Amino acid sequence: MIIKVDSCVCTPEKIIKDTNIQIKSSLLKDKKIQFDCSDSIVYPPFINSHDHLISNWYPKAGFGKIYPNVNIWVEDMKKTDSFLERNKVWINDGTFDLTEPTAKQIVLLGIYKNLFSGCAVVQDHIPKQKPSYYEDNPINVLEEYTQCHSLSMGNWWGGKSAVEEYANANSNIPFILHLGEGTDEVSKKCFPKLKELKLLKSNTLLIHGIALTGKQIKECAEAGTSICWCPNSNFYLIGETLDIDACLEYGANVVLGTDSTMSGSINLLEEIKFAHRKFPHIPLKQIFKMITTNAAKALMLPEEYGTISNNTSNLLLIKKHDQDPFRNLLQTQMEDIELFIHQGTPIYGNIKFLNEFNINKDDYYFFGKDRFVLGHPEKIIDSINKELGVKKDFPFLPF
């Protein structure tokens, strides 16, 4: 399949105008079939560096309060309507086995939240699950990582101590933990503790870092430690966020994450818009790096992620609303994704493309005038509606 496009954002630094993209896929009926999509732009599929797939319930779980640190919210949110409603479908019994069928259907909902916003990879911050959790998903749920919840709360949800988990990463895979999610003394103590435990490393990914000072951010940059920025979740819970200007000044490897919809944006597209609204002086190219090349580095992903070439088996084709491909993301809605291909398989988009692939139509859900998606998210919604006895809407689903 050859797609003629307005432009291709191969990397944040390399944009090719008026070019042809060749799709590599063993499923194609006719490899030479051509589409004129001069009204669209091609991007590498995005990467969401922080989510909790099991927690993508809606609306946000809060009382409109600002907390000095997140530990207090973790208790408070258990009284919210959103949390109590989710309990009707799945109750967290503390074992955190998310391969159990009722948990897995909510997790799948979270996977679709990411898919419909153009993410081919999501980092699900949760204790390591059984191998089946990471198999047969329409997108890549990062499997190779070790984690700790945080230094202030420890690994209360499962897993070993931060030091043991770091050792298990063996410098080959990312070690991920929340750090400094607050503005009080508890939050400020996390970074000195991280250094004391010798965890400030190049394969460490710190989530949030609201309490980090400019000097500490400089130390992260020097150590090659990555930092995940989740501005919407931060402002909602803490009323503050990471010192993003210091991150850019010192050249820290910053990535962007949504967090779950119980505290953050409804998806990565909205997180991009939120970050831009709050920090309009940050070049959109920088934000684009956070969801592509920086994220591929932080999550230590294979080469196929974060960039694309003219000959590719991963692709995100988005309608052009703005001449500038980076500014175009500010106008992008889920419905603007014309075609999303992951590892040669069409996973979301317009039916006119799907017809050119040898696929089993039963494996897909068709909705709207001309849309398809791989798998059956509508069945998850049916089952949740049955469980709740009312019709539940999730704003991250385009049907």
Ligand SMILES: [Zn+2]
């Ligand atoms: Zn989190």
